[in-house]
Amino acid sequence: MSERYPDITRDDAGVVLVNEWNVGTRDRQRAGADAVARLWRAEPLPEHALSLNLYVSDDGTSVLAYKQWTDLDAYREFARTARSAQAGEVAPGITRHEPTAYRLYRHGLGEQGAVPGSIVVVQFETRNETAARTLVDTLFDVYGDEEPGKGAIGSHFHIAVDGSRMLNYAEFVDAASHEALITTETSGSRRLTSVLAEVEGITPLGFRRYTLHTAVAR
Incomplete structure (x- = not known):
């Protein structure tokens, strides 16, 4: 595990998955971020995941996830097989949904x-x-x-x-x-x-x- 900001330019990151949740208040932001963090730390990183990074907005209204993976196909296969176990709301305002894929x-x-x-x-x-x-x-x-x-x-x-x-x-x-x-x-x-x-x-x-x-x- 690491609490350092990620290396955005790492050569092995073929795709980036970004989720953004508008949670409205600082209390919900804190609860949502803590809930996601617990889920991430409960299990080892998926095989083709390189880094999972969670951010809280300074205005207290948003939580952002920035995830680096080796390639999009690997992520899609993981999402397909893990989707049933990961369905539902993590915390108020934090519901799992399909991220936007970037390069x-x-x-x-x-x-x-x-x-x-x-x-x-x-x-x-x-x-x-x-x-x-x-x-x-x-x-x-x-x-x-x-x-x-x-x-x-x-x-x-x-x-x-x-x-x-x-x-x-x-x-x-x-x-x-x-x-x-x-x-x-x-x-x-x-x-x-x-x-x-x-x-x-x-x-x-x-x-x-x-x-x-x-x-x-x-």
């Missing part, structure tokens, strides 16, 4: 050697994989040469296997580093709205900031 597409790095203490998950709905790739590539074209904000460790852009979503898993030293970034207007932040308007077939879904609750890895 890491591109990533950019900031402070080398820094240890994550907070992550920000930014999501877009995308018309298809082409739109998702265009969005990520455009962001790199516009911002790739700029210095990352202080405390920014890495941005990891994932595209859903079915092309319906783009998810940026952004690592920061702490929540204050991200807060400073979004509250300080820069030339880059002023350009973002116009940059996004140029990409067809995308809908911004906003962001949410999380802290690691539980991590189990091999």
Whole structure:
């Protein structure tokens, strides 16, 4: 077991499964996260699972699971055989449901050697994989040469296997580093709205900031 933030770029992770539960209150968030953590720790990792990572949002409303597997077929076989035993509600607001499957597409790095203490998950709905790739590539074209904000460790852009979503898993030293970034207007932040308007077939879904609750890895 490990309580460290996962290595998002590990070479053996062929697919990432993401679940997000909106639980509404901090009490339900804590109860739900603790219940999921107990389930994960009760048994060994499935054969092709590499890491299971659970996060709680700083605003107290959400729980997020980020799971790295070797490949999608292995996960689907596990889900098929284990589904009956795993059905039902884990805790109020935490009901098992099919995760969104992603693959890491591109990533950019900031402070080398820094240890994550907070992550920000930014999501877009995308018309298809082409739109998702265009969005990520455009962001790199516009911002790739700029210095990352202080405390920014890495941005990891994932595209859903079915092309319906783009998810940026952004690592920061702490929540204050991200807060400073979004509250300080820069030339880059002023350009973002116009940059996004140029990409067809995308809908911004906003962001949410999380802290690691539980991590189990091999």
